[in-house]
Amino acid sequence: MKKHVAIIGAGISGLCTGALLAKEGIEVTIFEKSARVGGRTISTQFRGHILDNGFHIMPFYKTSSVYTILADIGVLGRIPLAKVHDISFYQNGQFHRYPKGLGDILRMSLLPLKSKISLLRILIPMAFSSIKRSEKLDDQSLDSIISKLEPRAKSFFDAVCMLAFADTPDRVALGEFVRTIIRANPLRGGTSEFAYPSEGGYDTICKVLASYILEQGGKIHFNRKITKVQIKDGVIRGIVEAGGGITEVDCVVISYPAYLAVHDLFEEQILDAEFLNWLDRLHKTTSVVEVHFCLAEKIDTRQIVFPINSGCTAKGIFFVSNISPSVSPPGQQLIMAGTPVSQEYADDANKIREITKKMKMELANMYPAFERSLLWERPMSWKLVEAVVKEPGMVWKKKAPHQISGINGLFFVGDSTVSYGIGTDSAAHSSLLCHPKILSYLKG
Template identity: 25%
Template sequence: MKKTIAIIGSGFSALAASCYLAKQGHSVTIYEKNETIGGRARQFKKGGFTFDMGPSWYWMPDVFERFFNDFNKKTADYYELIKLNPAYRVYFGVDDFISIYDNLEEIKTTFEKIEKGSGQKLDDFIRQAKSNYDIAIKDLVYRPGVSPLELITPQTTLKLNQFFSTVSNDIRKKFNNERLIQILEFPVLFLGAKPSKTPSFYNFMNYADFGLGTWHPKTGMFDVVRGIEKLALELGVVIKTNSVIQKIIVESKTATGIIINGKPIYSDIVLSGADYHHTETLLDKVNRNYSEKYWESRVFAPSSLLFFVGFDKKIENITHHALFFDVDFNQHAADIYDEPKWPEAPLFYANFPSKTDETAAPDGMESAFFLIPLAPGIEDSENLREEYFEKILTRFEQLTQQKVKNHIIFKRSFCKNDFVNDYNAYKGNAYGMANTLLQTAFLRPKLKSKKVHNLYFTGQLTVPGPGVPPALISGKLVAELIQKSISS
């Protein structure tokens, strides 16, 4: 039976869900509050520079391929991928960095040079990580988080102990060199929690890193947004921007539409890909799944301070992706999760897309963005932003041994207040809710409202969790739940 479906937001999960629902034959319209689509994965251009505003790591290419395969398409039908080599570089000090190459054999050689015996240990570690990846990404994450029984399979039963140890513990049992440990702990930061709080099973992220490699869509991550948008339009989805949702209409405990810019828009089903907490504020309290106390008790992934920067020259001694771990990793993590505050000495990440994509900056110039992870809900001010930009640029100059500050011709910052204003993000979080043991699968906020019929949710605060690949999967899961409800 054909239904009219109103989708709030146009991030990856909402776009993915729209495709699946349109394929099922429904009349689907996306309503986006901002001028452009993509949610956190928006793009902006200024003075010949092009910037992806959010996600910049293209990992788990098989998940993207599986998404397009569901429509008898391929990623290559919509965008071109480039495998990065090196995938990224990690800086620990002046003339002290480690490059991670695009194949496991070279990575093993790198490890072995730093710590004798670590090459074989890495091989064993990645073999286990691949086993977990095959279980998790090819199976478990495609389950809707309705029941704890979803996690009980013959394969997961054999790995039960990995849910009660942590990624950090397991890595430190095998490796001694602190630099190698930090490189192996880094990928789980995408899950939004400290390695010491993330179950060992999530080491599948190391296989995503070392086994599958780091890719880059030819002209940026927005290529993926455009690709999914094109697919959605081909399937008949309607997309409307500048549509601020003010209320979800509920009649007799059933969602019947949304109010946009003061005007009611009626539909059979409402699906929100917007921030889950914000979506529930569009409902009367009696119709909300979760209380404010519940949200306060959750472990949220970090917010971020971002700087989008245009340089009037080529920047040397830097790769497309670079991590700056020249300060205390554990102290910065504590400043995010244990006693939230602005870190005295922040780790940071730099992304130079123009190293791969010549359209990202004018000839002879460089586009970059810098990211500092921060605690959600933290104070945000222009003075603090400038103070921290100065901190990281000073270190950047020292570690890459060059002067760059006087070559900046464009700069834009984006921090907690912007995440709140632009995305209605709870406490200004950047990545959603962390994947800790008690916030995994069926323990995450539900895809389907428990109190309002025909109201559904998708995205990084629900199942399966933070990140672009999980967002695509979330869109598929919620579309399947909707179709199941319609068919029953």
């Protein structure tokens, strides 16, 4: 008898899980409350440009979990990838090359020799550590070991954290940072390369995964909000939609944060109060303001620039059209500048305008042609439920479990569940870890 799995949510983790199950010949139906796949990676068309919902990147892409899944289901050839390799620091009117590996640190023009040695003393032990040892550091912040470095050396970690976590070192778990360095070490089979879909729009990955699922006979329903998961005698029986429709299934996979889903989809008496309280501690958010700027001419050939001047508002400047020319009309340049902010900033239109104004002034100081070539700007703010991916005490094995004791046939995937990685790669890693558990249940 063919087993039927319902997946709630068509983001990276839901689609990765669906694709892995579809490859096994399992009947998969995905229910997505919006009109499109992509979740947090959805991109939009605006004045001829493709604008991402935040800056997304495939880290260490040949060894990433996303890449692993795409290769496993045989669709890598459908997603041409552009390498992200031209990254620089900017300080006091000068650009300094971003190091691609430990060896490059000795050649960094940004730092004096003494600071380079200080960096290597921290990074070399990290690069040759182990995932298991890194777990012991998950309760500490990265800032706890770099706070006493001289400002230019500390700015290196500020830049890495902005690229990898869109946040500052004090909000990044030391263990998660160590795992990032391990996965970037070529002497341990890693790579420091990054990639982005060459045709533009990070949600290209989701579209390809969705196409594969449909080709294998799976279904994806849009504008279908699930309001309840049915459980009888401790076993999953089905799901209930907002309109009252019921679908009987053998298994349910929830691909949005477990700490939200348990309150949205289950009656209170079903789940243990102590477990609910434990999950609620994971309900943490991080806020970001990002501004897209469109220019009538190219003001830089670099792909990413990290300003490290004291008091600089923009913590990262991403020249998206230099990574993938497909995101913009010919002759125009698309830039995204971003900075982490406190939550109240993300809700305050005046503060967002203030941040945008400061970013424009900084870009004008860096690039004399910026003001005359600016065609339009589009500010955005996000309150992202992803702080749990990186915050001390809440990463890797301290996140939400893939299964709940006492409920058979219910699984959770996504970057809020047990997994390591950066953003979308964390979500894909969660799918890889959960996949054998789902198969074992269905076969049993």
